[in-house]
Amino acid sequence: MDMTLLLFLGFIVITLGITAWASRRSGSSASFFAANRSITAWQNGVAVAGDYMSAASFLGIAGLIAFFGYDGFMYSVGWLVAYLTVLLVVAEPLRNAGKYTMADVLAYRLNPRPVRAMASLSTLVVSTFYMIAQMVGAGALVALLLKGSHISFTMAVTGVGVLMIVYVVFGGMLATTWVQIIKAMLLMAGTILLSVLVLAHFHFSLSEFFTAVSQVSYHAPDGKLVVKDFLTPGLRFKPPYGPLELISLGLALIFGTAGLPHILVRFYTVPDAKTARYSVVWAMVIIGSFYIMTTFLGFGAATIVGRDFIAKNGGTNMSAPLLAKVMAGDVFFAFISAIAFATILAVVAGLTISASTSFAHDFWTNVIKSGKVRSQGEERFVARIAAFVVGAVAIAIAIILGPTANVAFLVALAFAVAASANLPVIVFSIYWKRFNTTGAVCGLAAGLVASIVLILIGPSVMGIDAASVAAAVRHPIQAAPIFPLENPGILSIPIGFAGALLGTLLGEKDPHAVQRFEELEVRANTGLGSEKAVAH
């Protein structure tokens, strides 16, 4: 049997074992939704890193650097800096004030039903779109990595989907956490190994390495051989809109990460705010080291493998696996491919649990049932059904879209909604006394609608293709884009904040919300009355 497939199966067996172990410990809501709040700082830090470093980072950014040099590396920077927003502004108050979801913090002082309904909708939009993007990528990738083993795109997508449903439905947050931890460790091990191999290729001389990077040769589309300095900015982000695009992307990362539901729920798995703080620092150490090493992965692929070879053998996303193959042969290629597979599985599992938790806890329990469920088990049961449905829908949509669909805009959309809808209302409800229910509903709605509309009228969806462009990669709307940027953050984030601000000022004054703010302020800052870890 094929080595890659064997390693895939090994990872599946180990993670299913963890799921079986976790399922015996997922008998209460605190364990199913929050892993008993017993995860330690380093464990949660590694798991946050695991949730965050998707295949888009591992394969995507390495590929962008291999093809566009410095401009690809620009992506790497924002992913780490974004965690300062999480650390300084969101993580600790969230852990102190909430229970299972982001909406807990909003519902604490505002009218819970409308606020939870909107927050749940926004969570589902972010998670499902992000998940579909991951699944399409996963299917295409698995089919490519296992070329020759008769595994089709449809089989790969279904397999990934079924596995993520199994982890979440049977193992809950505990299994999901450990899948993230294993995946993050594998990813770091693979990245460090590859980086060392690249450095060894240049005799461990950084000056030799960067000299090679400053003269990368490849064939331009017109067939001419060109030599480019890959450290020069501007190979991808070109005027007139390139610089604005970079700033807009940066805004979405810096403000969106702290609004991503699958990252936020991780802070409920630790015993207290102090542990949450240390886990962010752990995550930052890992995530930062990883993104610095993308330098070696990406530039290594550009100089050692070469753009021409990658373009002929699967395209940008194959840069890191091909680098492994060229450096150390088929076994290492299989290892790196298996890591990419683990990465995808772990990320979609994290998205599934955050989506299903929000549906069960926010929408079912608190909106439909007005907070009065018959038993604690009901909420878990609904979450399991929701995980199943969300997973099935994502599988179906990914299969309909097919392996060649351009889904990068779905990732941009997820970050834009997180930054424009979620973050403004989280920040205002923790820090602004006057904030009220109207403000929260308006902020969430404005951010959500602005992000979706700007993406729909932007260059990801609108564009005029030449007749020769294949049907699957054609722009859905054949017209010139109305909004010039792929990342709407620069406009949608101010719209989200403005919606929350205007809604608050125009809405009725809410003395109850102001009074509850005093309580929230104490709770968020001291941890008084916060959810405790469950001893077991």
Add this chain to the structure above:
Amino acid sequence: MALPQPIPMPKPGNGDAKKTRWDRVQEMDEFRLLLLAKKEFVIPATITFVVYYFALPVLVGYAPELMDRKVLGPVNLAYLFALSQFFVAWGIAFAYVRAARTFDKYGAHILSTLKKEGFDDSTTGKEGL
């Protein structure tokens, strides 16, 4: 799983019969100092990292010649500036952890004062949370 508990009952000997533990903390000097200490760190730190981070895309986008100046052999200013972002972010994170030790001290003091005065530290409080 503890069931949601009602807002704590008025404690004997607290003077004001309606005072909750939340009201009590709000009037403590330590709590004011805690909020002030947090504000004094978090606001300047946030402004610093936001300005430093966005300086990168702005300079790369609008002053590409400057950023492409070679400063260390083949390595240009743009790459070094991008790399420095990682170390600045780590630096701010470690500075925050140090500053947060003070926050924790205030927090522990507030909670122990409450305990001495007979308020409880149970999980509350709002139905439906």
